[in-house]
Amino acid sequence: MALLIFITVVLVVVAIAKIMRSHELATKLNGDQEDFVSLSEIKTQGFLYVLFGVILFTLIGVQMYAWGKYILPSSASVHGDEIDNLFDVTMNLILVTFFITHTVMFAFIYKYYQKKGQKAFWFPHNNKLEMAWTIIPAIVLLSLITYGLSTWSDVMYQESTKDSVKLEVVAEQFKWTVRYSGKDRELGKVNFSTITGSNALGIMTAASVDSSLVDTRKQIAGLERSVKELDSLVEHGWSGKEDELSDAESKLSAFKANERRLLKFQKEHAKDAAYYRGSEDDVIVRDTLYLAKDRMAEFTFRSKDVLHSAYFPHFRAQMNCVPGQKTYFTFTPKYTSEEMKEVAASEGKNFVLFELVCNKICGASHYKMRFPIVVLSQKDFDARVATYKTFGDEFAGK
């Protein structure tokens, strides 16, 4: 079937081409021999170019009218307003430049397409003109740069407030997890070596380090056994086991390295309670990102495996999640989720819920890696977070 369609398409193209070709030969016979492109053809094309210009402008207008309502509703964060203003200024400038330069171009094409007896004007350069269109864009751009950079520094360097929420968003294929700092407003230390089934974020407490050491040693013992088995199988000529063996060997070496790291932690910080400070009261939330209205949220981002990007379209916020590195972003929500519905409705826009979406290619299910966000009033937020267990309790199985 596909082949048939394909052949049909090719045949149609060929048929059109044949017709054009015979038409062309006919024109040639009619005596329009001298030029490779005839004046009448040029006239048609000049006209078509202008027609194209009119249609292009009209359709751009239609798109802006019809699809304007799909553009994100106005910012749900405080700093976002500044970004939106900068965007509007830049966008207006772009549209004006676009329409002027295109109008000029289409007008020139229409006015100066080749005609009998028309002669081009010798005009190789003009210093004044060239100065003008160097200096004017330079001034416009320098002001745009200044405006842009002041916005950028306002957004990226926000002073921490006393009641800010400190939280961490951890990304992994293909889910998000949130950790709040708890009452002490400090996120406890984390290390990927301490990640286990019961400590998916790798939060470090004296207990979690001990337990992951136990876990790691269990893994090592198991892997050593399977390496031995696979090794003897390979030696006895079993084919197809080499990959499994090398896989087990590299895992074994990875867990041994993990054991060394954990032992180092134990040795250096065994009696160092301050080192593990802040971890016990951290709160982990796995289903929703809760934020409080008008309370600054200071985000730390991490990734456990590959690159991800935490994108909050409604809040005009985005930051990549990088394995091996912490990244930061801060914003203050302006409306609760309920209020946002009204704001969006008043702008004629559709709003269902705030969402956190992954915006850096991370694997097959990248397109499903999402997380709902709920913005509550400050009172509701505190009450809501308080319903979750602290990490200390969770880990101890309380």
Add this chain to the structure above:
Amino acid sequence: MSDHGHHEEGHHGHDDHGHHAHHETFISKYIFSQDHKMIGKQFLITAIIMAVIGMGMSIIFRLQLAWPGEKFAFSNFFLGDKWAPDGLLDPNMYLALVTIHGTIIVFFVLTGGLSGTFSNLLIPYQLGARDMASGLLNMISYWLFFISSCIMIASCFVETGPASAGWTIYPPLSAIPTAIPGSGLGMTLWLVSMSIFIASSLLGSLNYIVTVFNLRTKGMTMTRMPLTIWCFLITAILGVLSFPVLLSCCLLLMFDRSFGTAFYLSDIFFSGVPLEATGGSPLLFEHLFWFLGHPEVYIILLPALGLISEVISTNSRKPIFGYRAMIVSVLAIAFLSFIVWGHHMFMTGMNPFLGTVFTFTTLLIAIPSAIKVFNYLATIWKGNLRLSPAMMYALGMVSLFISGGLTGLILGDSALDINIHDTYFVVGHFHIVMGAGAIFGMFAGVYHWFPRMYGRMMMPKLGYLHFWMTIVGVYGVFFPMHFLGLAGVPRRYFSNEEYELFKDVQHINVIITGFAIMAAIGQFVFIFNFFYSIFKGRKSTQNPWESNTLEWTAPIERIHGNWPNAIPEVHRWPYDYSKPGYEEDFVPQSVPLKEGESEGH
């Protein structure tokens, strides 16, 4: 003017026997040819084949994006039952198609194809040289390009699929073989293919640079070179300075993948195992990648701008406006292109202060770009515009350069990039300015120099049909993408159906796919026109476009050594169109100045 131009004596001593076609066999003439014209054509035809493959891939994933969950016999026909069971595209294959589509179009079509074709064809011809400085290196450059193309295509047929971490292949996704199926053998082949490609590109670029500096004919001073040559020269310099960085970037990734190093990896817990590699950083990769990646944009764009400068001037019958300003702005763009790579990385966790610096340098690029646009507009003002198919494409590129360049003001501004980074806004932007823009420059070049390549003309009517289908397609596909981006739709999503947020905009995707299919069909018009005209096209005259540059002083038949007798001498710049005091509206560069005539430009 100092006499930079070299005499013809040094040119392999060909002068007395300008061609020796008699000893050429089929293999030495058409396959292992060392002749710049044949190599240019080899690049062009390889690039056309690669472009068809890249375009076909885009149609498959556009079908999925417009109608997620629908079954397409088309997809099943090309991908088979493994990757498109019943015609339902596999998400891993979707990512692979996106990746290979980007790689093919960026590197194999717009870098190899564009520079390879036109630098090879035009540098010796327009400078008045018998051939490239080294015909052998030139031949090797093409064959490395061919091998790397074959490996890239072959990578699509391995069991786990081709590379699928995006054309930017960011680690750790590309470094951990099990992170995504495409990061297995497919990724290895991608890296091997790219390494060979880089070698090809370097050999080509070195050759172009040496040729431009050493093999100009008598009188061809630097400021008498056509803008095409200026652009090819600067492109080649950009390539020589930046491609080696990509090679090192790829090599380090190979080490991480195969030899247990940790240049890009740290603190990774993957499928139950805390990986042994620690201490590296994916940001290092991003810096290295974009240190090539951004100049790469101009490696693609500058040759296209060079081609349309020539096409616009010739077909306006008017000198290019502000020749020196054009050269200076190309130099400025090239210089700035090396210090703006960070604008791809505003949201990577790079220090915000660096974001400040990169915003500054990035927005500065708009100044030389604006100068170029205004100069093109001033060139067509009061011209006598011969709207040949090449000219249509050249003007189309000016339009795309404006439309796509302007949205760059938004993306280059770090504060605005926060909310549209990696959304469809970016996809719309770069496809217009760099993808379609450069393709338009390439088409302008093909239509304009086809008679120089094959001694025949392409059919203008089909050229116009192709042009209108393409430009309508380009605006129809990429303009609506800006709206998707402003609605917050991320790129590289297999489907947007999961999201309430993006359900409303699904019909825009249907419209985009419709235009994409139309544009793709339009390309077959070109392919037919191209191959048909090679054999059956109308015979060309020696200088069909009444152009000033030296390639049109050579005879129609393409002989080895280009000119049967002495190489023409150059007496003037290449843009004496409609010069007062001359009967004709063009004065070729080889015509001596009249008594009392000033060369002033």
